[in-house]
Amino acid sequence: xxxxxxxxxxxxxxxxxxxxxxxxxxxxxxxxxxxxxxxxxxxxxxxxxxxxxxxxxxxxxxxxxxxxxxxxxxxxxxxxxxxxxxxxxxxxxxxxxxxxxxxxxxxxxxxxx
Amino acid sequence: xxxxxxxxxxxxxxxxxxxxxxxxxxxxxxxxxxxxxxxxxxxxxxxxxxxxxxxxxxxxxxxxxxxxxxxxxxxxxxxxxxxxxxxxxxxxxxxxxxxxxxxxxxxxxxxxxxxxxxxxxxxxxxxxxxxxxxxxxxxxxxxxxxxxxxxxxxxxxxxxxxxxxxxxxxxxxxxxxxxxxxxxxxxxxxxxxxxxxxxxxxxxxxxxxxxxxxxxxxxxxxxxxxxxxxxxxxxxxxxxxxxxxxxxxxxxxxxxxxxxxxxxxxxxxxxxxxxxxxxxxxxxxxxxxxxxxxxxxxxxxxxxxxxxxxxxxxxxxxxxxxxxxxxxxxxxxxxxxxxxxxxxxxxxxxxxxxxxxxxxxxxxxxxxxxxxxxxxxxxxxxxxxxxxxxxxxxxxxxxxxxxxxxxxxxxxxxxxxxxxxxxxxxxxxxxxxxxxxxxxxxxx
Ligand SMILES: [Zn+2]
Numbered sequence: 001x002x003x004x005x006x007x008x009x010x011x012x013x014x015x016x017x018x019x020x021x022x023x024x025x026x027x028x029x030x031x032x033x034x035x036x037x038x039x040x041x042x043x044x045x046x047x048x049x050x051x052x053x054x055x056x057x058x059x060x061x062x063x064x065x066x067x068x069x070x071x072x073x074x075x076x077x078x079x080x081x082x083x084x085x086x087x088x089x090x091x092x093x094x095x096x097x098x099x100x101x102x103x104x105x106x107x108x109x110x111x112x113x
Numbered sequence: 114x115x116x117x118x119x120x121x122x123x124x125x126x127x128x129x130x131x132x133x134x135x136x137x138x139x140x141x142x143x144x145x146x147x148x149x150x151x152x153x154x155x156x157x158x159x160x161x162x163x164x165x166x167x168x169x170x171x172x173x174x175x176x177x178x179x180x181x182x183x184x185x186x187x188x189x190x191x192x193x194x195x196x197x198x199x200x201x202x203x204x205x206x207x208x209x210x211x212x213x214x215x216x217x218x219x220x221x222x223x224x225x226x227x228x229x230x231x232x233x234x235x236x237x238x239x240x241x242x243x244x245x246x247x248x249x250x251x252x253x254x255x256x257x258x259x260x261x262x263x264x265x266x267x268x269x270x271x272x273x274x275x276x277x278x279x280x281x282x283x284x285x286x287x288x289x290x291x292x293x294x295x296x297x298x299x300x301x302x303x304x305x306x307x308x309x310x311x312x313x314x315x316x317x318x319x320x321x322x323x324x325x326x327x328x329x330x331x332x333x334x335x336x337x338x339x340x341x342x343x344x345x346x347x348x349x350x351x352x353x354x355x356x357x358x359x360x361x362x363x364x365x366x367x368x369x370x371x372x373x374x375x376x377x378x379x380x381x382x383x384x385x386x387x388x389x390x391x392x393x394x395x396x397x398x399x400x401x402x403x404x405x406x407x408x409x410x411x412x413x414x415x416x417x418x419x420x421x422x423x424x425x426x427x428x429x430x431x432x433x434x435x436x437x438x439x440x441x442x443x444x445x446x447x448x449x450x451x452x453x454x455x456x457x458x459x460x461x462x463x464x465x466x467x468x469x470x471x472x473x474x475x476x477x478x479x480x481x482x483x484x485x486x487x488x489x490x491x492x493x494x495x496x497x498x499x500x501x502x503x504x505x506x507x508x509x510x511x512x513x514x515x516x517x518x519x520x521x522x523x524x525x526x527x528x529x530x531x532x533x534x535x536x537x538x539x540x541x542x543x544x545x546x547x548x549x550x551x552x553x554x555x556x557x
Contacts, residue, residue: 021392022322023350026490032395064493068348078344080388082402087339087388089405107390109340110317110324112352113206113294113362 011040014048014100018057022108024079027068028061036060038098050083051094053104069106080107120446162221162266164195172264176218189378190218196377197221199286201274201302203254204228205352205362206292206316206369208240213370215258215265219377222258223286225270225278226250237359274298275434276423279305288376290369291315294352296343297426297434303328303336304423307414314372318362320355323391325368326404329414330376333386338408338415346432361393440541443522450537455512456550464509466502470524471515471543479543479555481514489520496531511536516557518542 018034025032038056040048054075058066068076074094075081081088082105083096098104168176168191179185198219200207203226214222228250230241238250245253251269258267272278274293283289283305291302291313299315306313312330316323329335368389375381388402413420427433450458458465469480470489480486485502487495503511511528513521513536521538528536539546547556 077342078348085402087404110319111296111349112319113202113204113292113317
């Protein structure tokens, strides 16, 4: 006799390494590196994308001044996002699907000289 | 005449006098300079720069260490000898870049900078010297190049690199080096290079970090491809506020000279576009990041560019083309007190609470006696401490001071929002205190 289908188990959370540099760390308690766990799927059961990670960071790590991190539903101008040492533009930007053990870097561009 | 218009008239008069003082101070240091400096050379060399077919014997002897490298060889050295490079900015990045380009045998180097050498530059701007304080940085750099390699055809432009001169100056060179220190000039240099089709070697440095990229070269992106929109001005920190370790721009400027060599010898064209990140106290110290190529929708280098001539970069970026201090005006005059008036108040012993909102590293350098230290970054959480300290001086007014008089105004606004109405900021901060009240108080 076939056993009843088990309820779908909650997917294992994704471990993500975050890094803030070029002055971004000042927004995050002057800490450059964080290792976080984020659900692998959203409340709508879709995969967690970089756009969800950005809002997760705003809601969970950012203490104040969200406008210095996010503007118009993406990172503010002057921040470059790197996914595993590659420009996020080459990885689909906000639509990139987060993988376990990804390293995501938020780096503020420097202008001094 | 109303009190309001009186105040406005006095403010205008004050501004005019300040400008006059600045002009006279500059003139004074210019007049002082020649006593210790060698005589000024003509800014443009007497002979025209000419390219050659082959290296002569003195050149072969001088550059033998490079000629021995198969990656350079005679052809590579000849490419350097016949090349011209414009370095925009003779500061922390430009200093080593210009020196190494001259040392390695680049035939023609243009240096454009409108600033004058100050002693506080010398911690990182190693092309200049104490004896050339007060001299134009472009001319000082040219003197250094001439001492190092008198064969180098070096042209000093004692000018602001702005949209009126950018195209005509840069058109004379094969490669442009962005060694500037501010956002509007970085967009200007980029657009100039795209419009002229010149490779751009760009670097920046702040505190302990640096970044390096070659733009507009071999299918790679331009600065706007990566950063189509300038950052909000309040998110930009310059070296005079944030500080910079002297050797950090030195490393980045040296790497810029290397990138120039790679472009001139042709090896750079084979590399995929990268952004090099440097972080002096992190591990690893260097990281190379693969970046996007030229963007089809880029406003200046894309397939249908909307920028076809240079524009107003100060308006575009909302910030000035300088890394000097910014003086905000956030409060009405009635909510502020001048250093002179605050000095009188201290001398007459009027009870008050002085709050210093600078960063701890700055508070360690110098402070006025009797101040309560509450860094602006912790200010919101520590308002109760301030109110408690103020009760100790029987509810007397609060005066807030910082380095330049900007954060102090923000702090007064913050207290207003929290219902504290009798706080004032001290106009111009401790730098102004040094200038108008106590010259023995350290300036930094
Ligand atoms: Zn572009």
